Amino acid sequence: MRDALSLLTSSTVLPPLTGLPSHHRHRHRPHHSSSPTTNKPAPKPNPRHKPQISTSPLLSSSRLDNRQCLTYYTELASKLAEDGRFEDFLMIADGLVAAGVEPSELLALLNAQKVSSGIARVLGEGKLNDVLEMLFNGVRKLGIQPVHLFDGVAVESLKGECSRLLKSGEVEQLVSLMEMLAGFQFLIKELVEPSDVINLCIKKGDPTAAIRYAQNFSHGEMLFCSIILEFGKKRDLSSALIAFEASKQYLSSPNMHAYRTIIDVCGLCGDYLKSRAIYEELLAGNITPNTYVVNSLMNVNSHDLSYALEIYKKMEKLGVTADITSHNIILKSCRLAAKVEIARDIYREIRKLESRGALKLDVFTYSTMIKVFADAKMWKRALEIKEDMVSSSVIPNTVTWSSLISACANAGLVEQSMKLFDEMLQAGCEPNSQCFNVLLHACVEACQFDRAFRLFQCWKETGFQQSAGDDKLKNPDKFVAMDQMRVPIRSYSHLTVRIPFKPTTSTYNILMKACGSDYFRAKALMDEMKTFGLTPNHISWSILVDICGGSGNVLGAIQILRSMREAGIQPDVITYTTAIKICVEHKNPKLAFMLFAEMKKYQIKPNLVTYDTILRARSRYGSLQEVQQSLAVYQHMRKAGYKPNDHYLKQLIEEWCEGVIQNEHQKKVKFASRITDFGPQSLLLEKVAQHLQDSNAECLSIDLRGLSKVEARIVVLAVLRKIKEKYIAGNSIKDDMLIVLGIQQLGDNVSKDETGVGEAVIRLLQHDLGLKVFEAGPRIGNDTRRDQGSPTHSNLKLEEFDRSSLPHAPESPTTRRPLVLQRLKVTRESLHRWLQRKVGTSTPSRVP
Template identity: 55%
Template sequence: MSSTTTTTLVILSSSISNPPPLPKHPPSTNPKPSPKHPKSHSHRPLLTTVQFPKHPHKQTQNTSYYAQLASKLAEEAKFDDFFMIVETVGSVDGGLISECVCKGLLSLVESGELRKVVRVLGGFVKLGIKGLVCDGAVFDAVKRECRKGLKCGQLEVVVDLLEVLSGFPLSIEDVLEPVEVIRTCVYKRNPRAAIRYAGLCTRSDEIFCKAILEFGKRGDMASALTVFEASKDNLGCVNMYAYRTIIDVCGLCRDHLQSRSIYEGLSAQNINPNLYVFNSLMNVNACDLGYTMNIYKHMQNLGVVPDIASYNILLKSCCLAARLDTAQEIYREVEDLESKGSLKLDVFTYSTMIKVYADAKMWQIALGMKDKMVEAGVTPNAVTWSSLISACAKAGLVDQAFVLFEEMLLAGCMPNSQCCNVLLYACVQAFQYDRAFRLFHSWKSNSFQITNRNLTQESSQVVPMKVPFKPTTATYNVLMKACGTDHFLAKALMEEMETVGLSPNHISWSTLIGVYGGSGDVKNAVQVLKTMRESDVPPDVIAYTAAIKVCVKHRQLNLAFSLFAEMKKYRIQPNMVTYNTLLRARTKYGSLIEVQQCLSIYRDMRKAGFKPNDYYLKELIEEWCEGIIQDNNRSQGQLKSSNKRDLGGPQSLLLEKVASHLEMGNAEAQSIAVDVQGLTKVEARIVVLAVLRMIKENYNPGDYVRDDMFIILGVQELGTAAEKHQIDVRDTIIKLLRDNLGLEVLTLGPKIPTDIRINVENPFNPHPDLDKTLERSRLPTSPTRRPAVLQRLKVTRRSLYQWLQRKSNA
């Protein structure tokens, strides 16, 4: 024992009468310390090695004394000395004064030093002194401090304390509500703390599942999976409830592929899931009708009997897939099972079928399903009425939708916000804007206008009712569409949203852009994008597309294309509507820059994975290209070529070829080779005209044309249909260049001059292997093999110069 500790014991022992002598040190072979070194006693062995007298009476007397001394130390919260005494004497548990120990513990706990509390309570567990901590006052103080520690963010320390408390005869669930600990773990994104805590609880399986679900509700799939894997090791068995919970979490996190992986892992262990796991798996994968049906059939093959929830999920999957026929087959099967008494149709079955018919715009059958539902004794709920109202709203039957709404209120069924939003949307679609605002004001004032049809004369009756729900952001978004072109009213609605505690979302701002555009205020419509950024709502693709639509509608095309460039700057990926709006912005092209602009958007669209219909753009490109010869033929009444039946399909090479050549639009017209391989004769004509128009627009009067222009027709294939097609293309191009444009055209032999560069460095060349083909044509050929002949046309530079001079003079 150290000198400091010895002094403490002496001071405390003065308050106790007749203190017995401390136990002597056992005999040792080492010489006694010299009295000249008073501090040498610090090198004595630990007190835990002290041997007590073997006389029973003396041993009892000494233990009682040290128990009183330890109690006094504990009362003064000097637990380091307390543990030293207890370790020295051995076991003094029976002689400790409980009031003293509890008082010291209470003082320590209320000090708020949780780490010190953990250490002290750990010492009690180590010494086997467990009963005193369960005192009511101490236990209540521990609970308070644990709760306070959670609120202060001391999660790890609280879990450490709970681990120590698990060594005492008490329930961990009684210290803190499990939901408090789990939610704190979720908030802190600390799955390890959740795992430690769940392992301490009596019902670990329930706590593990609760933690998995709470992480899933927060969207933290990774943490949920971590807790799930730990639960398998902790529980030591396959817990179907845990599997069902993690699969449900996959649905919450919109990760249906992960749910399939979990199911496959279960199957790999040759373990058959129960009905609830199968239902959860089907529900999460309801977006994939094929997979859901396969799981349903596999479940039946394993002998697992589906319940009504299984069939409801199948109907939901059919509804999402818009498969009315399959839904009707399943419903007939369910009706047959009900007639045999195997199961009973519930409100979800009828409501789902009503929604199936509503989505198919079969509102009359949907209403008939409601009557059948009432006859079966099933009371429609808010979802049922909402689906019925939606069915009439989608069919444009606004009056019928309001009749159903009144029936819903008279039946005592409280509508929800979605139901009211559907009614508002129906009014907007039917341009009944005043009716929409009347319903909205009735909603806010907790009173609805209802026609009481039970009276002898039809009359309106205002039914006051406390509405438990308030207008949502979607409500205000629909009302903003009812503003038409009144941007002042739309702006006022957005301000009202903020007043009632709602935040305008991207749809709100996009709708405001559309309202400004409807009033012709393009400037303020575009200004909304800047206002969004200032409001910490970065514009998304919907907002930009709305602004681009406004610009296109009011023929401010340069502004529309600049907004598209701004989207790319902020790395916002355009959608199909954005691309189509821009590609259809022009009814004709007037300059090369405009063509290049649209072709760039077209190629960006294809690169993004969209597959547009090229026909509209091809027509505009052809019209622009034919403008080269329209000036010459206008006096003869000949405009552009009307032969468009040979333009090719939507995936033709025409636009790629044109775009490839126009990429050089700002370069000098030199060393030009036009590749028309694989094109029809009409497409080849358009590509040649596109290159000529590019040369014409880039030409400055007085400049010389440095090189000839070559047109590559392809490798000659004698005696085949390809040769006939090549001849047709060649004749069409020669006729175009000679007869229409007055250019000099020569047919070349198999050799190609070495100074010709054919788009070698063009990254957009649709035929990168063309260079290799040309190289092989220059190599010596085998005497036993006929060399390939590459058919080409040459337009002389002199004729090109004369043609450009005529154009510039004109």
């Protein structure tokens, strides 16, 4: 550079760079100026400053126009750029532009190959910031777009830098670079694949970066939809909604594709209510959705037939044409709701529209209707739909044939299923694994276990060899195993059908069910799954647990449950319910309740079958703890929102309570109460659970309000049995027992007892149990005095209960009668004597 400047200053042909300000020409101010005739080298310019070509008289305009001079400067600038000296390059370019050279002329005279090579060199050294900050900004100030300096190798180097940022996951740096390059008019979609950038943003969970990137494209509608959908696939609805709202701001008009995509994402994420809100928002803005948006909404809400039908009927009012997909979705909704009649009516309506030429039924329409009838086990109707397909020249596909086979299999028609499978092969339709599984399932459901295993072994070894009868298994010569993948060929007189067979996890699960109680055979099948690269799922383990327990090995079933967790698979509610059922069937309630407690430990929510199974774990109760366990399960079930069938539990509670009256050496007698007396909405179990809680161990107050005679009897007996077991365990009686009967107004006939609860309780306590019963002093509402019959006032005189001898207070017609709480009392002395008799203590102990 210094030699070049010296040459320029001494030449008589080329214009010297005289007239430059001193601070542009020297790093330090010289003590004397150089003469043009001397041989001393020209002072080295300061690289921190940009030189300017002088406009002094020594440099005339005619000399500035000298092409030889301009070519030299531009060639020099190109050489500097090639060496990566962008600062010097910009100094000369700035000087030329300042001297009057047009930016377009300067760009044309620069050696594009050298400049591009220099850019590639700097980028290869990892100095991206040098290119962006110095070159890009400097060139733009000259009036030249940086994109014009990139050619060939420079573009490839820039692509490599973008690829490096992409692979290293530097999403913020990559998106910022894309924004800058787009601002410099680069075609960023050619530098890096847009889908790769979007996927990186999705992977990092950064919707903001994805939105920033999409906004660099003039037509970014599809990119926004892609962002929304990809976040939906990751079940990240919140990020998808952020991208959706950004798309509405970015696009000048509502984009139906974006609305359809976000509604589909709501379905993927399981938030169907949000999809409805988005649809209502669209209508509120007086925007008419298209058919695709409405179809997506109905599909997401297909589990709610009433809502789907409502949208379906409103399509005509909105001016939206229902296509064949709309009708197919409604049929699907009917199938999910098991509404066969509604599906049939809609199918007939569609057929009428087809006859008028309004639409054309497709294979999905027929397949969906076949599934409707298959689920309802109406196999003849399903075959009729197949005939409709043939008459309409619609070719059944694999799904159609699978549904037809399932229809017959669900009805237990194994031979018919085999016949349909044979028709499928002759029609040239290649079956999938589901078809094979359906055939095996049909055999298992019909208890043709040996046939299921023969079919499976034949398929596994030589491919499918028969369809309608087992006799064809004797002719294996007609079938050839193609290779180690066991892809078979079946030859017919007119065609050859390839029938690939690859077992799935469901295949082995079906076969495991066919093992009955043969645990070792089922275990061998589970081990064989691994040879096909399959992993046992929850159903596989549950079946194995059931088979092991069915053979009588309860502990082995529990050990399988532990092995399942060790294998990295968390047991689900089905697995636990299966294990609990085994424990119940083999009379091991303790282990069943232990498993139920383990479910709560691992936060696995029981279902209705789990609750019903555990509540039947015991055929009778022997201790207070067992009753408390069952009542706790019952209350947990009610809180979970299940409506329990508590008749069985009430029977066991009654039997346990009546054990208070029976002596150990007496035969079981008929209960004084009858189960049929319980109302469907009785509070019995809640009352019993309340009084048997451990927190009420010291409380001997019984509230019988709202109970019938039978229910009141059982509650009183439950408390007495609790007292008895506590007494046997060493807990003494410390207080009297109070029984609350109900509320009456002062002045009413106290002896009046319409429900008969009081009389029934007195008869139970006095006649059946031999306890002394007294009437506690009535508690009067708004009376601040302590109850005279309170257990804490034991020194007050008590009279033996006799309702006929109770005086009646005179009633004043002008006085408002206060409320009176009717109560009975059993003293602790009486309870203690009863316990001594019941337990069989020879010498009565002193009452504490």
